[in-house]
Amino acid sequence: MNRIIVWHRRDLRTHDNTALSNALQETTDILPLFIFADDILKQRDDFSPACVKFMTESLKDLSAQYERIGGKLILRRGFFLEVLHEVVRESEARAIYFNEDYEPAAKARDNDVIQTFTKLGLQVRAFKDQALFAKQELLTKQGKPYTVFTPYKKAWLSQVHLIPTPIPAPKHLTTVAIHSLPPLSNDELGFPCTQQLLVKGGSTEGERQLAQFLSNKIHRYKELRDFPALDGTSLLSAHLRFGTISVREIVRRALSLLEDAKSETEKIGIETFVSELIWRDFYFQILDNFPIVEKESFQPSFRHLQWENRDDYFEAWKFGRTGFPIVDAAMRQLNTTGWMHNRLRMIVASFLTKDLLIDWRWGERYFMQMLVDGDMAANNGGWQWSASTGTDAQPYFRIFNPTSQSQKFDPHGKFIKAFLPELRAVPEKYIHAPHEILQKSPLLAREIGIELGKDYPLPIIDHAVQREKALAMFKSAK
DNA sequence: TGAAATGTTGGGGCG
């Protein structure tokens, strides 16, 4: 019997899937498996309904892909090890193949699986798939993992020729008939989702999104990506999170566009986008090589910062009631759509940590509970960067001014007004700091019919004051 | 992948 279980986790596609294509080199008798894992669903509070929704949509698409080529995706629910035991017994498979993961809990689980089933005589193999370079493939001259992005990026680019050519989806395989659950919904999984997601799951959708980005948007990526009112970003984050697209495929196509780029801006657009993918690899290898970052600041000197951690400020931040329009609009975008523009993620993270003086881990967890693309490595890396506690973090004294960030990146308040309808009548001049209407033009407030402090909150803090407090907090920790 | 504070320069008003 030459039957291989291909255990899907965050690689919900059949094309250019390393574990699957390796299995197919040995047999066409494939048992594609996905486990709705109680290990995760029951015990973690950092997995979002939005993620679950994207995942279930992606599983439907994956299921259809397998059916098209003669196979069948087997869905099961339970604890990982128990389900794997069942499936191994029922299918009489000789091997389990999967794509490796870099989160501490997942690594522990996978080691467990390798140990357990190797002992039972199965062949268990883990493949690199979600990253282009991972683990310790790129090391400094001293033989240590990189902790600074720029030299990491240089090393990454010098090895770019090693990235394997993507493998097309298989044409045919067969799956033995064993029991499979019907696709489960958000409600059935205990994660009811009320958000209106901007992106749909599934690799069919991922490919569509990618094609659109590469043909229409990547050329102006550098110019437009910082403006949340514009559609300048790739919107591929959730697809990358669940592996509904192959990152190798993205890089290969981006680089081939680079070869025949006509203008300098076009080149820079493509390079900037690839650079973002390098950040993604960078944070995978940080989490893998320095797993302490999951729980603690990377910088030892910043592990005992005296955060104020005021609950009332945290609530105001979460629900977009801080009185800083750009922050509030951003948080409402997150709450209602499960996604937030990258520039805004930096603004709200700086605001939470350096204006509200709240521990970055509170924000990190809230993002994981709300984001459709929540990925531990990237989310943790981003938060630690913003909080100045991480590898290659911004210096602690680099503190965003929420109002000037707003003026710079949402100059007409178009994004703000899209998510804060109560401010629609506020003129451009005041949209970034509406409370100034009270001091500078009290008549205007009546004219536009808005009562500040009631219809929209007054600023809950004074940026200049909080900035000084943040500087003092960091200085005393040093 | 900042912002604020401080320093420098140069033009224009003015005695």
Added chain:
DNA sequence: ACGCCCCAACATTTC
């Protein structure tokens, strides 16, 4: 004509 002051614009330093 000249020095002085003011201040905007820009540059540099500091947090």
